[in-house]
Amino acid sequence: MTEQQQTPVTPRPAEPLDVAVPAPSPAPRRDRRALRAAVRWAAAVVVFAVAGAGTAYGITRMERTDVPGLATESDGRWDYPLLTKPPLPSGSPGPRAESNPAGAHHADLRALVLPAPRGAKENRTLRGARGWLPTDVFLAEIAEKEDRDEFRQRLVDWGLRHIAARGWTTEDGTRTRIYLLRFDTASVADDRFHRVLFPYAGPSHRVAGTENVVSDETFPEAATVAGVQRTVYDEAEPRGAEHDRQAYLVSGDVLAVVLQSRKGAAHAVPFRQTVVLQSQLLG
Template identity: 65%
Template structure:
């Protein structure tokens, strides 16, 4: 149904930070200390008493030394040469060991693509800008905090919509008025008139407050639309999500160009964000003019719909990356 994808934990390449990020340790490497300088070789090797000569074999060609005869001292010059050579080799070994250690440490600190011969091609992730949660009003809890029983997003909802990745062209139709989108523009995502009327009535009955949205098209032709719908409480948003708009196997209402859609079973469960309910769906082959991917997210008092479509096939990795990042922003 869809191509096999890499880990979505990796796909979310741009972590979501709070407005005042916590400092982290920098990635600089620790310099390797140079080995301590060795002491200079002594000018004279200390005199060592020669052991008493005890012949172990008799060679007829070499006269033996009588027991008790005086033995001449060993040549000092030769000992000095041996000692100095030994010191030089020891110093060289220490230096090469230190240099080798620093090189190995540097290699382990490099990114894979920084090491010649180990570069890898992109897996399709988009280059999102630094993503930061907007600040909360003083004394206000996070939407999914235990103390926030209504799940209210106290931050401006318009600042909780995921920004477009680098190189994308913004969709002016989703800018709305002052950043708020008309409900009819959101309802235009659904395939039939009857479905648009039914969904619209659900939103009215459940007290929809407003909709924030953003859309863009990347150079490869992928069109992304993100809608955030805010209600009065987490209880209401959950009801609109399920059983209102979603079910386990398929969405309750088809989107334009995706009349035959089923649950995306290749979206890894380990990519879930705590306390954010996700329903991801993928169009069933044969696709129409475009392949359509979609996901509903329920987080506190807010319901999100993310749609990606592309002529031919819509790639799984950027879709999963977008869903995970938007989940983190709402969490």
């Protein structure tokens, strides 16, 4: 796989991620100031379910002290930087446009990978050369050699173009790896990979270090991002030393793989937050 040369183009201005802010009801002036501050510092919508409750919440990424009525204690979310979608080349449609039947992401794939949260330590192994990751580094996530070989051949047969990736470890020991795989068309990413390799019951291959992986039925439907299909798995007990969570997303011609691992228990809130934010960058 080699990087194709592209004709220089004039980029469009960067597109900010949508921020869903409900219309405030009449309130005293000090509440309005707090709401304005919240909007000013918002970066992206994070939808998640509070552990042990069935209600899903949508809330913009901001300092908790900026949100009227919320306690200052951490709820487990990570502090991600301000997120904006990368610019498109002038005249190029987005992946969901009717004029783009192939579902192509014309933006730089490397700019579509979610950045690490503040305070996390980067995994430099996933940087690759000029931002492009060798296929074998990605395939090393798969436990069995036979499965790695099968996946590698599938990538060759169906025209993998590039892999962009990023990884980090947070202070609590949670390891996150995100891989974006770009193909020629949306039908290849969905029909030949997502639907075949990541069905509801469980992935077709075992990620290294995992044991019994099942569908994560606790992931809130309210966290769905338009234009992005999602399959999410959790590792059931009994587990090994680490707890692993997995998400596989497809948006247009890109298949995204999101993996999180932590000794003891991998917390649900930062995993859901990471999946939703990566989905928003792709959608």
